[in-house]
Amino acid sequence: MPAPRRRYSGPDTRTRINKAIRASELRVVGPDGENIGTLSLSDALKKADEMKLDLIEISPKAKPPVAKITDYGQYRYDTKRKASAAKAKAHITETKSAQVKIGTGEHDQQLKAKRIAGWLEEGHRVKVDLFLWGRYKYMEPAFLKERLDRFMKIIPAEYKIADPIKKSPKGFTATIERVGKVKKSDKPKILEDEEEVEKKKKKKIESKSDNKSKKKSLDDLLEGGMI
DSSP states (O other), rough: OOOOOOOOSSSTTTTGGGGOOOOOEEEEEOOOOOOOEEHHHHHHHHHHHHHEEEEEEETSSSSSSSEEEEEHHHHHHHHHHHHHHHHHHHOOOOOEEEEEEEOOOOHHHHHHHHHHHHHTTTOEEEOOOEEOOGGGGGHHHHHHHHHHHHHHHHSSEEEEEEEEEEETTTEEEEEEEEEOOOTTTOOOOOHHHHHHHHHHHHHHHHHHHHHHHHHHHHHHHHHTTOO
């Protein structure tokens, strides 16, 4: 005697199973993905009964709709697992903002440029603003655009213009984005620079330690009358 058939469609009501399926004809796939063929709904249900499994409509918009014979609990587990894996791989892209002023010093400009490079390497867009206040608002637009363009040229990363330099409520603005796709192995240049600094510090410490060791050895030799 066949097992009692479940009549619910699960938490996601768009996924129809068993007698909740409305299509009169289905292209049926077996538990291991094998193609069983196009069957009427009643024949497909009988086939699922014989296997003591469920009939799940997996592609309702196909012509005819596609249904798979499998265990519903396992199907839900696999679907959630795939969704979680896809979410983990997805890269969230934001539009970051960076602001410079006419009077921003060279050192501060370099720091801002490195930060922007880091954002670009992570795959984010960056909105670069030239903030104007007081008398600077009335300066020649061509001069102001040139100042913003000059700053953008010191950004240590390859990028393309997503939105060219234009007037904004607070000054001038432009939006840039990285060239090419983001790779998992990519690291922001800022982080790379920090790693380089740490390496240099470590080498300096090791060098000092070696010098101390050499000096101590020399002192020992002098005391022992070797030299």
